[in-house]
Amino acid sequence: MNAHVSSYPATPTSLLATWWPVLLGLLVLYLPTYWDLSNGIWNSEEQAHGPIVLVVSLYLIWSKREFLTVAGHPRALLGGSLSAMGLLYLYLMEHKNWLRNGILIASILPIAFVANIGRVMILVLVTYHLGDEAGQGFLHDFAGVLLFMIALLILFALDGLLGFFFKSAAQNGKK
Numbered sequence: 001m002n003a004h005v006s007s008y009p010a011t012p013t014s015l016l017a018t019w020w021p022v023l024l025g026l027l028v029l030y031l032p033t034y035w036d037l038s039n040g041i042w043n044s045e046e047q048a049h050g051p052i053v054l055v056v057s058l059y060l061i062w063s064k065r066e067f068l069t070v071a072g073h074p075r076a077l078l079g080g081s082l083s084a085m086g087l088l089y090l091y092l093m094e095h096k097n098w099l100r101n102g103i104l105i106a107s108i109l110p111i112a113f114v115a116n117i118g119r120v121m122i123l124v125l126v127t128y129h130l131g132d133e134a135g136q137g138f139l140h141d142f143a144g145v146l147l148f149m150i151a152l153l154i155l156f157a158l159d160g161l162l163g164f165f166f167k168s169a170a171q172n173g174k175k
Contacts, residue, residue, distance in 0.1 A: 082112045082151050089155065100159075100166040107158055115151035119143045
């Protein structure tokens with residue numbers, strides 16, 4: 001069921017031998033970007049904190065990397081992914097009403113929780129009726145994707161419902 005996992009820890013040399021194409025690709029992508037930033041916007045007084053924020057963020061991600069794989073299960077970060085998508089949605093919709101935006105932001109994690117309950121129920125039923133292999137195979141991964149789509153649809157539906165109570169400037173004839 002699972003791929004062979006070696007019992008000895010990976011050495012830095014073996015990791016580099018395996019991951020060098022990815023590292024090379026990241027260098028090709030990011031070095032020109034950081035070069036442009038350091039010779040451009042990061043030289044202005046308003047944006048001079050950019051490199052500091054970058055280094056501190058990378059340090060915090062590195063120091064808390066164990067948290068990112070909670071119990072070896074990356075799906076535990078659904079709330080973060082849904083939060084990012086929800087905030088992107090709010091940014092793109094450009095709602096001017098702070099109460100409407102606040103309600104939507106406050107509802108993101110409860111929506112993720114409810115959608116996760118639905119995923120667990122689906123997986124329990126699949127495992128009960130189709131067996132353990134089905135519950136931990138493709139259907140398990142599909143349930144995670146389905147959960148994310150359902151959570152986004154619930155967020156969109158809530159925004160549509162809030163639209164009846166909080167009219168936007170365009171709907172009121174104001175621009």
